[in-house]
Amino acid sequence: MDADNRNHSEDEALAALLARVGPRTAPPVGARARIEAALLARQAALRRGWRLRAVGWSGAALAASLLLAVVQLQPPAHLPTLIVASADGASFLRSDGTTRSLPVGAAVTVGATIHAGAGVALGIGDGGSLRLAGESVVRYLPDGAFELAAGAAYYDSLGPSGRRDRAIELRTPFGAVRDIGTQYEARLTEAALRVRVREGRVEVEGASEALSAGAELMLDAGGARYAQIALTGEDWAWAERLAPPLPIDGATVDTYLRWVARESGLSLRYTSAIAGTSARATLLRGTLPPLAPVATLDAILPATDLEHSIESSELRIAYAGSYSDH
Numbered sequence: 522m523d524a525d526n527r528n529h530s531e532d533e534a535l536a537a538l539l540a541r542v543g544p545r546t547a548p549p550v551g552a553r554a555r556i557e558a559a560l561l562a563r564q565a566a567l568r569r570g571w572r573l574r575a576v577g578w579s580g581a582a583l584a585a586s587l588l589l590a591v592v593q594l595q596p597p598a599h600l601p602t603l604i605v606a607s608a609d610g611a612s613f614l615r616s617d618g619t620t621r622s623l624p625v626g627a628a629v630t631v632g633a634t635i636h637a638g639a640g641v642a643l644g645i646g647d648g649g650s651l652r653l654a655g656e657s658v659v660r661y662l663p664d665g666a667f668e669l670a671a672g673a674a675y676y677d678s679l680g681p682s683g684r685r686d687r688a689i690e691l692r693t694p695f696g697a698v699r700d701i702g703t704q705y706e707a708r709l710t711e712a713a714l715r716v717r718v719r720e721g722r723v724e725v726e727g728a729s730e731a732l733s734a735g736a737e738l739m740l741d742a743g744g745a746r747y748a749q750i751a752l753t754g755e756d757w758a759w760a761e762r763l764a765p766p767l768p769i770d771g772a773t774v775d776t777y778l779r780w781v782a783r784e785s786g787l788s789l790r791y792t793s794a795i796a797g798t799s800a801r802a803t804l805l806r807g808t809l810p811p812l813a814p815v816a817t818l819d820a821i822l823p824a825t826d827l828e829h830s831i832e833s834s835e836l837r838i839a840y841a842g843s844y845s846d847h
Contacts, residue, residue, distance in 0.1 A: 600665050601646035603629035606765035607811075610639025610655065634660045637672065642763040648687065649678040652763040654708075666690040666697075673708035675760035676700055678721070679783075695740045696726030705732075706760060713741035719752050719786055752786035753834050761785060761813045769809055774825055775800040778838060784814040787836040796840040799826050 605612075605627045612623040616633035629635060629643060637653035644650050653659055657672025667674070669691055676689060678700055691698040691707055695714035698707050703721030707714065716725050716738045723732045728745050732738055737748045750756075767780045778800060782789040791797035803825055809817050815836075818829050826842030 600631055603643040603645060603651070603661065605629070605641060606644040606650055607642040607763050608638070608640070609762055612636060612638040612641040612653075629661060631661050631663055631665075634658065634670075640759060640763050642765055644680065644765055645687075645689070648680045649676065649689075650680060650765050651676050651689070652760050654759050662692075666692055668692045669707060669709060671709060673706060673759075675704070675706045675763075677704045677764075678702050679704075680765070698726075699724040701731065706757075713739055715739050717750055717756070719757065720783070751834075754786075757786060758813070761815070764814050766809045766811070767814075769805040769821075770807060772805050773801055774803045774805060774821075774827065777805060777821065778836065781814040781818060782836045785836070787815075787831065787834055789836050789838070792837055792839040796827060796838050799840055799842070800838060803827075 605623050605625050608623065608625055612635065613620055614623055614629060614633045614635045616630065621627075623629070623635070623641060635641065635643070635653065635658070637655055637657040637659075639655040640653060642650050642652040651659070651667065652675040654673040654675075657674060658670040659674060660668040660670065662668055667689060674691060676691065678688070679702075688700050688702075693707065693709055693714050695709075698705070698716055701722040701724065703723055704719040705721075705723045706717045706719070708717075714725075716723060716732060718732045718734050718736050720734050722734075725732065725738055725740065727740050728738055735749055735752060737750045739746045739748075761784055764784045767777060769777055775797070778789055781787075791800065805821065810820050812820070815831070822829055826840060828839050828841040830837045830839070
């Protein structure tokens with residue numbers, strides 16, 4: 522059969538099928554309005570970070586305004602359970618109408634509200650950590666975001682294992698803060714939101730541009746104000762004290778020193794090639810003392826051939842053993 526005859530036969534078959542089906546039944550009054558309302562709800566839910574699934578419609582059915590449009594909201598899959606990684610005093614959470622304490626190792630699930638005592642750090646999956654200053658209040662929202670209601674939060678997207686966690690959204694009364702692989706602090710007062718970036722970049726709702734390391738934003742009813750800040754100092758000390766401890770058993774001294782430097786806002790420099798070689802070749806045993814990372818240096822390095830000093834925001838590591846160049 523040539524192409525013309527084949528096309529003619531297909532046309533005749535389609536015409537016969539349409540004749541048997543008959544004209545399309547018109548949808549009931551109000552169906553179009555219901556479908557439009559469902560679509561608007563879908564768009565609003567997407568803006569809140571939810572994922573929607575349309576059940577039972579095809580593209581052709583939408584175009585024809587069929588009778589039924591079913592939209593089902595689903596929360597993001599695989600939201601991690603938060604684990605208390607470190608604590609500086611008593612903290613507690615409220616969830617499902619109950620209140621319980623938060624010791625190290627306790628789990629925090631979606632929907633819970635965390636009330637920090639003197640401070641608490643929450644490990645997110647096996648990646649980063651969210652640290653809350655004393656008297657802070659944060660809620661873990663069903664869409665995976667966090668809501669800061671009082672106090673200050675510090676987010677580090679890189680965990681002690683070296684794995685970088687997913688980006689998070691921290692919502693505040695002044696707008697949302699979104700990280701782009703970072704360390705940052707967000708602090709609420711009665712009249713303003715202060716965001717300070719230590720590493721990476723952060724997007725803040727209401728700011729004209731993303732903030733980079735060393736930038737500070739103050740956002741209040743009068744608008745946004747920007748300033749430059751130091752990456753070390755007392756302003757960061759509370760977050761450093763809450764750093765989840767590095768598992769050092771079997772880790773190299775170099776891995777430990779890089780963790781100390783990053784948690785303290787310092788750059789790491791070996792003063793000689795042999796210092797670097799020694800750090801990379803020496804393995805540690807045991808666990809870290811419950812101190813701020815930089816304070817553990819005095820406990821760890823005396824058992825090695827290395828010594829340290831801190832100058833101009835630089836952690837300097839020198840070789841203290843004896844060796845021969847020959």
